[in-house]
Amino acid sequence: MSTLDWFVLFGTLLFIVSYGVWKTRGSHNIEGYLLGDKSMPWWTIGLSIMATQASAITFLSTPGQAYQDGMRFVQFYFGLPLAMIILSVFVVPIYYRLRVYTAYEYLENRFDLKTRTLAAFLFLVQRGLAAGITIYAPAIILSTILGWPLGYTNLIIGVLVIIYTVSGGTKAVSQTQKQQMAVMMGGMLIAFIVILNLLPEKVGFTEALSVAGSMDRMNVVSFDMEFDDRYNIWSGLLGGFFLAMSYFGTDQSQVQRYLGGKSVKESRLGLIFNGLLKVPMQFFILLIGLMVFVFYQYEKPPVFFNQAALEEVSGSSYADSLQVLNRQFDENFAEKRALLDEFAVAGEEESGRIREQLVQKMETQENIRSQVGKLVEGLDKDLEGKDTDYIFIHFVTNYLPKGLVGLLLAVIFSAAMSSTAGELNALGSTTTVDLYKRSIKKNGSDKHYLIMSKVLTFLWGCIAIGVAMVASLFENLIQAVNLLGSLFYGTILGIFLAGFFIKHIKGNAIFVAAIIGEAVVFGFYFFSEIGFLWYNLIGCGTVILAALILQMTGNQVKN
Incomplete structure (x- = not known):
């Protein structure tokens, strides 16, 4: 890389970290630290939600996914807008009415302590592992490209995130994510323009789409009903809907983003904003990968991108x-x-x-x-015998002009930091509120819980770095993260949906049903070939059905 690229890369990262620390200095109470004093407007909420979800894996793997498999991955998000509407109408008012710090507090009010603890535990396991992957995934690629030791790259990403997340809490995360989203989308837009300019003179955008279509890469929608197919319109609408419901409605890394809104209206608008922009954003990132694919039809690609x-x-x-x-x-x-x-x-x-x-x-x-x-x-x-995650970064480092290489690397670092910050913030909050404050030290002062939130956020940051240090690559990084979520989200969503809509189900029934649901999901994972998006529907459906049966049989026994 050129000196200019290094300057752009580190200048961008240092500005984001410094801005986050300065803008949110002086969080003196637990509400300010965990909920940002409930002062965030809808556009900050919406951008923060998008930035938390859009990890570095999105910008590394998604273009490679389009290069290898075409546009059909966008179907994964088709169920998301509907999920945002339902959450805005039914779930957001419940959280605001109960004045909760975490989503799992609701479960004790509705069911009992053991159900709250189980859901919080499932979240901590899933999100703790995911936080490590969101650090490791870009680190292993960036270390290869930049010639850095992998361990140092993990540490750089992890430490930068820990600095401002521990310092300013939720407000720091949300404030920095606005800057990170600007860097991410601005950088990708510039990359898209550069790719089009690098195509042969007689190949414009329309001709490029024709070339991609001639090689079966314009497969945006598939109506084939195949359960072992990861990406078709049915798995996207059904499996994607349940995944989005669980992720945005019950995952504290997302719930915490909109719990800090000024009002129910602001939080609703933030979710709707995400629902309107998420599918176009993913389509655009896939389209960039498609243009990289077309570029390499005229410019000979390497036989292996790593x-x-x-x-x-x-x-x-x-x-x-x-x-x-x-x-x-x-x-x-x-x-x-x-x-x-x-x-x-x-x-x-x-x-x-x-x-x-x-x-x-x-x-x-x-x-x-x-x-x-x-x-x-x-x-x-x-x-790793698959090089999908190296396709886009190979193009960036070999064909973009000086300065833009540093900017695109800053995009990837920023995405890693934004997603990891949201995860660490949520992990610290959940551990503090749902485990430490509820079951370990119930009568501490506000200052004590503020200090413990910072300590636990720091410890989760260290754990995430540790997971990153020992992780190994999956076939495709974006699939790895979504698979990990699908293993747990369906069960958690089933618990919440039963709480929201089926009033006669009680704590004992839902607790046992959740354990059964998780066992069924892992059974499908180990012993079937069904696409992982269906795990969300299977887990959720199993929990609700089992809870209904257990509640009914339990009542009959009592009678």
Whole structure:
């Protein structure tokens, strides 16, 4: 990287951290620290919600997802707008009426202490692991690109987040997330414009979409009803709806964002703002990945985007095999490139034939890349054979002009920091309010709980860094985070929905039902091939059905 890139990168990060510490200095009570004095307007709430969800994984993995699999991942978010409306109408007023610090306080009022503790525990396990992944995921890629040791990169991200999150609490998180969202979306918009300018002179945006469509990448909506398909309109509307309901309605990292609103109206507007913009934002990020895909149809891509891993294979006993695959890759690319030139001037009759040949060439290319991935895995089991998460960052570091490389790296760091800050803030709040204050020290002073909130937030930050230090990559980082959420969110949502809408279910029934629901979800995870988005519906449905049966049979026994 150039000196200018380093200046842009560290200047942006230091400004965000300093701004967060300065803007929120002097949180003197627990309400100010955990809820930001309930002073945040709707646009701050909306941006904070989006920034907490939009981790670095979003900006690293989503473009790569589009490159490999097309646009269909956007269906994952189709259920989100409806979830925002339902939460705004039914859930937000309940939280405000009860004046809770965390979502799980409601469960004790509705059921009992053990149900509250169980839900808080499930959240802490899931979100504690996720916080480590949101640090580790960008760190392992950034360390490869920048040539830094992985441990140092984990520490840099984690420590920067801890500084302002511990210092200013919820208000610091929300204030810095506004700046981070500006950096993230501004940087991605600039990247999109640069990509279009890098395409061949006769390939405009419309022609680029045509090229992507000819290779089956414009698959925005799929109506196929296949339960083992992760992304179709049914899994998006149903599974995505239940995931969004649970994430935004019961996950403290999101609930805490809108509990700090000035009023019910402000919190509702913040959620609706997120519902209106989230799908277009994800579509745009996928579209950037699609344009990177088109760019690499004219500019020869590497046979494997993780260059550090490729260099290790080149210096190993697999070098000869790699050379053979490289030659095959080059020949296939030259043939595919010639077909693209034909496609650009072909008539309607010829274009169908050429499209079939392009798809075949693309399949051959991906097969060669897959074989290279197997060489990587064969060389070192700790190396990842999938390079999806390196596609966009490879483009950024090799084709963007000086200054913009630093800006795009700042986008990724900012996204990691914004998401992790929201998670640490929620982990500290939940541990303080739902476990420490409720079951360990019930009669402490306001100052005592303020200090403990900061201490516990700091400890969760250290735990997240520790998880990042020992983590290993999944097939795709954005899928890993969503899978982790889907394993727990359905059960938690089932508890809350029973509390909100089924008044005759009591504490003992819902507690046992939650344990059954979690067991069923893990059973599907280990023993079936069903797409993970369905876990949210399965977990939620199992909890509610089991609770109804247990409550009914329990009443009959008593009678």
